Amino acid sequence: MEYPKEWQLDVFLSDYPCMKVRPSSNTFLRLVGDFAFTADHPEHGELSDIFRLEISVPRGFPKDLPIVKEIGGKLPNLKHPDREDFHVNPDCSLCLGSPLRLLMKLAETPTLPGFAVCCVVPYLYAISCKLKNGGNLPFGELAHGRDGLLDDYAQIFGLTSRVSIVKVLFLLSLKKRDANKRPCPCGCANRLGRCNMRFKLNRFREIACRAWFNEHAKQLYLSLGEDKVLL
Numbered sequence: 001m002e003y004p005k006e007w008q009l010d011v012f013l014s015d016y017p018c019m020k021v022r023p024s025s026n027t028f029l030r031l032v033g034d035f036a037f038t039a040d041h042p043e044h045g046e047l048s049d050i051f052r053l054e055i056s057v058p059r060g061f062p063k064d065l066p067i068v069k070e071i072g073g074k075l076p077n078l079k080h081p082d083r084e085d086f087h088v089n090p091d092c093s094l095c096l097g098s099p100l101r102l103l104m105k106l107a108e109t110p111t112l113p114g115f116a117v118c119c120v121v122p123y124l125y126a127i128s129c130k131l132k133n134g135g136n137l138p139f140g141e142l143a144h145g146r147d148g149l150l151d152d153y154a155q156i157f158g159l160t161s162r163v164s165i166v167k168v169l170f171l172l173s174l175k176k177r178d179a180n181k182r183p184c185p186c187g188c189a190n191r192l193g194r195c196n197m198r199f200k201l202n203r204f205r206e207i208a209c210r211a212w213f214n215e216h217a218k219q220l221y222l223s224l225g226e227d228k229v230l231l
């Protein structure tokens with residue numbers, strides 16, 4: 001597969017010289033090797049560590065998120081009861097953050113070095129602290145799975161109810177013009193088109209496509225339980 005120059009693969013490979021390009025499929029660029037980093041945090045100090053990673057970058061990057069797996073055996077494996085404490089997903093990929101949060105970061109630095117610095121390193125820094133010192137991850141920890149997603153999206157959209165968050169995702173799956181005719185999810189009793197909320201939402205249209213929001217809305221809808229009737 002051809003890699004767009006804008007991905008800055010060459011910069012990534014010189015920043016992480018022990019990561020190599022491995023035979024890749026038509027749909028993914030596969031990067032494998034020792035990912036060495038040094039990061040600093042005002043409270044937790046400077047830290048260097050190395051993790052063996054496999055990073056699969058989809059053709060649709062940066063609007064599609066890479067999948068990162070730790071393959072050096074440093075993190076608990078699938079059967080380990082602590083797996084969730086390290087934010088490892090059931091498919092062994094690392095839970096670097098909520099998809100929307102990661103896409104927001106990538107929209108600002110839509111390159112492979114950007115992904116490494118903004119999405120991978122902060123996760124590995126926190127994991128490394130936890131491995132060295134035990135206890136919880138040193139940053140405000142989100143709940144796992146759908147609860148974690150909904151909490152994070154509540155922050156991102158500035159909404160508290162889960163129903164309104166799912167409504168927002170559905171609105172983002174519609175064309176702007178159609179979404180503006182629907183009731184605003186902020187509780188203002190106006191159409192979206194008459195509320196300032198629309199400016200906030202429109203910014204998200206640039207970081208993911210309508211089909212992505214549609215799929216995401218459907219997944220979160222399933223987690224609403226009895227609140228589904230409010231939608």
Ligand SMILES: [Zn+2]
Binds near residue numbers: 184185186192
């Ligand atoms: Zn409103």
